[in-house]
Amino acid sequence: MASATGDLHKHRGPGAYWNAHLAGALLGLTLLATFVITGHGLGASGFTTAIAARAAAAVAPVSTASNAYLGSMVAEGRNPLNAWITWQVVGLALGALASALWARRFDWRIDGPTRLRSLPRTAMALLGGVLAGFGARISAGCTSGLGLSGSATLAIAGFVFLAGFFAAGVLSGFMLKRYWQ
């Protein structure tokens, strides 16, 4: 921590990332505090589901109301964004923004496989998002809600999620390795 802030005064470049175990310990304490305060863990994909339901209801109200998955979320004029997870993800965004600005890491760019141009990078980001969004609904949770928070309660489902995540991720990661330097 000291070196991360100390570096700011020495160099004009971005500050260093925290040690992974320090970040992990602080994340664990934040997660523990979340359990103590609310009775549940941290999440992310609950928010994208709420946005999807809200957007679908705005664009196609009739078919959204009759949809077996989204219907109950928007029934009786309910706003799915009026939920704990919305505030938590707004906080997540603000915390990440503050950290990036403070460490001089905020920089508009298109990141992705280093050997690809901007357009294929963007297409891969979109495809990856679709796969992850679909997958997180099958498992009813993502890396945060099920992998991290579920595993912290020693839930079998959390560790099974992580096993699937790392197995498929590493397999496809090696298949895509040639697009990275």
Added chain:
Amino acid sequence: MILPLGSAGPLPALALGAAFGFILERGGLGNGCKLTGQLRLEDWTVFNVMFTAIIVAASGLWLLNLAGLMTTADVYVPQALLGAALAGGALVGLGMSVGGYCPGTSVVAACSGRVDGVVFFLGLIAGTLSFAGLFSHLEPRLAAATPLQASTLQELLHVPGWLVILVLAGVAIGVHKLTSRRVVV
């Protein structure tokens, strides 16, 4: 039990979320190169951050239980629908190797100026809508999977919780020792 406090208000949600986002960004988890570097086994940051966090939080929950302040029954434990957890986890892992992020880290990436993080986030919404569109076909299969009687590892294995946490800590330390030479900064 005294705990959990059972708060559902926006202010704790904002504060806890802000800590979550700050730590993820500081840990480098808004950086798609580092995230996918884990999947190429070149950078072990994701594993080290996640497993340390799981062990710290699980130890805290165990201590609170020991102190008689909060039991496992007082916190949300996801159901053990193993096929769904495995298939969903695999798709989220594939999504990360292809697109660079997972749902939470795409928000962190977007908030550090990464346009691909914004695009990934839009993809998440499209993926969720695709799932909703196919839900009537998927539901019979998802509903057919009966959850295990046990929901936690200690119930499944009939061992005390501290032993599960100790084994996890052993795995985390072992993996770190084996891989620490290969960490890319």
